[in-house]
Amino acid sequence: MKILFDNKNRCLVCLSGEIDHHNASAIRMKIDVAIDSHCPGEVYIDFSGVSFMDSSGIGLVMGRYRILREYGASLFVANCKGSIRKVMQLSGMNRLAKFVDGDFENEFLNSRKGETVNEQVANVK
Amino acid sequence: MSRSQTLNELKVAFPSLSENESLARLIVSGFVSGLNPMIDELSDVKTAVSEAVTNCIVHGYRNTVGTIKMHLRILEGNELYIRISDKGCGIENIERAMEPLFTSAPDEDRAGLGFTVMESFMDKLSVRSKNGNGTTVTMRKKLESRVK
Ligand SMILES: Nc1ncnc2c1ncn2[C@@H]1O[C@H](COP(=O)(O)OP(=O)(O)OP(=O)(O)O)[C@@H](O)[C@H]1O
Ligand SMILES: [Mg+2]
Numbered sequence A: 001m002k003i004l005f006d007n008k009n010r011c012l013v014c015l016s017g018e019i020d021h022h023n024a025s026a027i028r029m030k031i032d033v034a035i036d037s038h039c040p041g042e043v044y045i046d047f048s049g050v051s052f053m054d055s056s057g058i059g060l061v062m063g064r065y066r067i068l069r070e071y072g073a074s075l076f077v078a079n080c081k082g083s084i085r086k087v088m089q090l091s092g093m094n095r096l097a098k099f100v101d102g103d104f105e106n107e108f109l110n111s112r113k114g115e116t117v118n119e120q121v122a123n124v125k
Numbered sequence B: 001m002s003r004s005q006t007l008n009e010l011k012v013a014f015p016s017l018s019e020n021e022s023l024a025r026l027i028v029s030g031f032v033s034g035l036n037p038m039i040d041e042l043s044d045v046k047t048a049v050s051e052a053v054t055n056c057i058v059h060g061y062r063n064t065v066g067t068i069k070m071h072l073r074i075l076e077g078n079e080l081y082i083r084i085s086d087k088g089c090g091i092e093n094i095e096r097a098m099e100p101l102f103t104s105a106p107d108e109d110r111a112g113l114g115f116t117v118m119e120s121f122m123d124k125l126s127v128r129s130k131n132g133n134g135t136t137v138t139m140r141k142k143l144e145s146r147v148k
Helices: A021-038 A055-071 A083-091 A104-111 B020-035 B041-060 B114-121
Strands: A002-005 A009-020 A042-054 A072-078 A098-100 B008-014 B067-075 B079-086 B124-129 B135-142
Touching: A002 A021, A009 A021, A009 A055, A009 A104, A021 A042, A021 A055, A021 B020, A021 B041, A042 A055, A042 A083, A042 A104, A055 A072, A055 A083, A055 B041, A055 B114, A072 A104, A083 B041, A098 B041, B008 B020, B020 B041, B020 B067, B020 B079, B041 B067, B041 B079, B041 B114, B041 B135, B114 B124, B114 B135
Parallel strands: A009 A042, A042 A072, A072 A098
Antiparallel strands: A002 A009, B008 B067, B067 B079, B079 B135, B124 B135
């Protein structure tokens, strides 16, 4: 996974691989550290690199939604396709978070052009 | 449930370690591959298995490690039969447990949607449990084989 910040205090979490109970807690810890240390106004969780997700992924998103609501920050769920979308639809999360599509990784990287990559990328596994 | 002829069968048992969640998904994928399932059917089945196995690990054998049994069958008419069982703590109130969004572990970021996923991704779901004596989840799904 990859966590990026842009120049507008937004945070992008690019998830990858499989999200199940076994690896959800490590993902959760990394996201929560990023939220705690940067206090972003908006967090995007991007599922474009995710190949499998079960209800542990929904719990992960719901939990981050609750934390961000306390901070007064907004959650965006990005690029849920196919089976990931199908699981997500069962959750009713679409009433709580905004679902968006787009190349956010590129957008975030472009917003900080000129800075070294090390400053942009945090918590890379 | 009606009795249909079993065309293929696999029984496995493994300890309730979380790394075995992905192993269980791989096993079921391999088992049904001969039926040449559609990609979305395959992910439905993998997701349902992941939910049932995770429940054994997270709830059934909470704070302990026990054995999870998975029994897979291919029945006449391209039907997949899956039975996943544990000998853990059991479910006190099955009806309540199966309600969408009910979870006994809300502080662990559980959504309470595992049974909802199994129910909507498979054709049939039945849950048997005895308080203190384990849980058995049985699921069935007819697969539309791709025409080769
Ligand atoms: N194998 C089991 N042994 C004991 N209790 C179980 C078992 N499976 C389910 N339960 C009980 O049923 C409840 C609902 O299960 P379900 O899978 O729907 O939600 P969850 O596991 O709590 O959350 P999620 O699956 O969304 O992460 C659980 O919270 C638990 O109390
Ligand atoms: Mg569950």
